[in-house]
Amino acid sequence: MNRISLLASLALVGIAAGCGSQQPEYVAVSAPATTAANPAPDSASGAVPGSVSGPTGGQATGIHPSGTIVMPPGMSVGTSGNLTPTPQLDARIKTLEKQGKDKKAIAAAYADRGYERMMDDPASPKIKYRAALQDFRTALKFDPSNEKAGRNKDMIESIYRSMHRPIPS
Structure with a gap:
């Protein structure tokens, strides 16, 4: 059981480390x-x-x-930083929600912010995956067919399940 938790944690860290485009x-x-x-x-x-x-x-x-x-x-293990601010994505979400016309664009903006939060190195896993999961769920409320949000939401929930942890609401 601990071996599964360790493997799931390492897989998540590997995904986070391998997805960056910078050296x-x-x-x-x-x-x-x-x-x-x-x-x-x-x-x-x-x-x-x-x-x-x-x-x-x-x-x-x-x-x-x-x-x-x-x-x-x-x-690095045990980081406890907060989420990195995402002012451009926050402004984009706010603008699109005020207009309220294009639900797919709103969903895409939430999915993009969720992805940025999921890959946020300074933030601790507890903080970043909870925030990302919330953004992916919001994106799916606006557009249930949003593939990026659905795929990443499922991945985070799968990792929580594999570690026998409750999935944050």
Whole structure:
């Protein structure tokens, strides 16, 4: 049961890390002590045997020649930041709702904001997935056939179910 939770969490982090179009910025953390299982860097190249270093599309961690472990920011655990503001999407939603004519456009705006929130690295998973789920549900109220909102809503709910967690309302 814990294995399923771990796999679902890792899948969600992998999705979030792999969907960005920018090169990742790496975060340095302390390197473990040198042991037989954890060899010291080669003095000529600075590389640790069997390690990955440098930007690799945000998918791998590695050890920098200085001896620090580097990893993409999306892989950090325990972040507790708030949602990144989305003023352009908020304004677009507000304008479209005031006009009230094109329900598909309103749904698309909510789906876009939900996607941005779902991929928000600084926000903690508890905050960003709850907010994204709310936006996807709102989008589906305006347009039940909105594929982006439906697909992402189903994915988030599936992950909650796989972790045996209640789906936020």
